[in-house]
Amino acid sequence: MTRERHPVLDGHWPETERDFMAYVEIENVSKAYGPYKIIEGLDLNVADEEFVVLVGPSGCGKTTTLRMIAGLESVTGGTIRIGDRDVTQLRPGLRNCAMVFQNYALYPHMTVSENIGYGMKVRGEARATIEKAVKDVAKILDLEQYIDRRPKQLSGGQRQRVAIGRAIVRSPDVFLFDEPLSNLDAKLRIEMRTEIKALHRRLAKTIVYVTHDQVEAMTMADRVVVMNRGRIEQAADPITIYEKPRNLFVAGFIRRAQHEFHPWRDCRPGRRAIFHRAIGHGIGGTEVPRGGLYSQHWQTRGAGRPARPCCPPGGAGRLIRPYDRERRRAIGTAYACDRHRWRLSVHRADAGRSCRRARSAV
Template sequence: MATVEISGGRKSYGALEVIHGVDLAIRDGEFVILVGPSGCGKSTLLRMIAGLEDISGGTISIGGRVVNALTPKERNIAMVFQNYALYPQMTVAQNLGFSLEISGMSKPDIRTRVESTAEILGLTPLLARKPSQLSGGQRQRVAMGRAIVRDPDVFLFDEPLSNLDANLRVQMRAEIKALHQRLGSTIVYVTHDQIEAMTMADRIVVLRSGVVEQVGTPMDLYDNPANMFVAGFLGSPAMNFITGKLAADGSPVLTLDNGSEVRLHTSPQGRGGEPVVLGIRPQDISVDPVGGTPATVKVIEPTGADTHVLADLSGANFTSVLPARFDKAVGEEVRLSFATPNVHFFDPVSEARIL
């Protein structure tokens, strides 16, 4: 296994720069996920590590060796794509062993490697089948096996679960995480799904428009987002934001544009009388029939364990995760409490986190 280091990484297509001076250090054996919306540059960055995209500036090192000028084969990496990229005319065993065959490995050694990999991934009963005879999850395991059998320094995953249905994605997330724990391998994984990132990663790299917004453990990014983009991207349902002005005397009250007041648990010191953006996660909003801020129920979504409620608060839509036995109807008033220590405050201009 190996470390991966990117220093001042840039990628341009003519005059258009899509990766802007990325610095990133991935430790040996670490599971790092690149996450962000479509078009943020995460797949481009992964392809730069793989050698499938030339780097326009900076350096990429794998295992301490600068690989800018090396071909993908010379980098000793293995990549798993979202479309599986299996050879339809070959059996599972042949798909697994093909790269070893073209590298000149002996047939007995290939057989040993293939059988060992198949056992790790639960593919042994399927070795004689062809891809057309496999389910989506089985095909994805074969694609992963084809990478594992090569014993690379680094595994690169490019949205490998995006073609699977919801239940299968949950199962495959657990399988990939268990595989990482078993192999102790260095993995760089790309996804647009923040749930995948939160549940699988040792560390998450949040990208926006080719720039790294924040790097950290899942819970560090969830609890301490650097800015509104990170705060709103991580977490499901997404964080709520509302703009208002803090009380001039420093008391924990936010006055909204229409003059209504939201009572808080705390407010940032030294910001009295200033405009701020309040950020609060749906799970941290509660019902308070006495002291809560009035809002109008717009949508009710029961999920079984709890109820998601979209409400209008002085012209702003807020999502709350409330108890399963929510007793209000659409159009009725509900009084919501924001008096939780888990609120966040952001600067309305820079969008940086204040508190």
């Protein structure tokens, strides 16, 4: 495993510990508050050193999921593993996760250095070790001149850096970020975004990051997990999420546009459909998707099936037919599978700005 040496923990941590594979496996996890089921049968795997962002509208269960990984919220059913340890029933302190909270959750009566060093102090480490580690972390996060201040005397961005410092000083297996930037102003948010991302490259740790901000998700994540009503709608890298949203919800949430699906034509299973000027007919000549026809424009209509492409030509999320610039349309031939009826639909918003990017990808 190639990994940058941890600047803080060099020499403090046993070699075997550093090679610990900190992947997170969430298996069929559910959460209910009394009769209210918040999360049902959630499956999510986060690879070692991966930066996964959980994103979704408020109330979609992303924070609950994060808190269940941390152990701050109990699990109603299912298992959670970190590395090869089953941590489902472990208390938070034994899971070796570090969390950065939305409201920073700094200890108001402690100085910056005490805040960062509290965890080590609690574990009974030597004062010299703590001081050195705190110093190193302060250096990384550019907090050196504030080390003796109290949280109240710091700005929001500095406080958040302290909270991050508190997380990295203990070299956890997994970092959990709970909307850490939502209390910061827009400019600072962009700065901190870059900083957190740089920190991830530097520390090479597994990160699960919760946000409701699409831009944050798209810019920081190795993989974006879009959640809605306690379910995962799509989990993929940002480009895929952006260009090939699996369904309407993902498309709508990520692209911030109201997409409309226009039914085109029903086909019987196993039959061939031929398009020519097809889309133009359906929704007007200018509204042909300029990136071409993608499989997410297909909907299958099997009984009880989710509305997503099942087996369009070339597989899910693939380009079916490129856009023909001269003729300003996408035309072609496609085949339906043997099992499902299907229909072709087009995002109305695909006609807009968002599709230009898709075109360049084509």
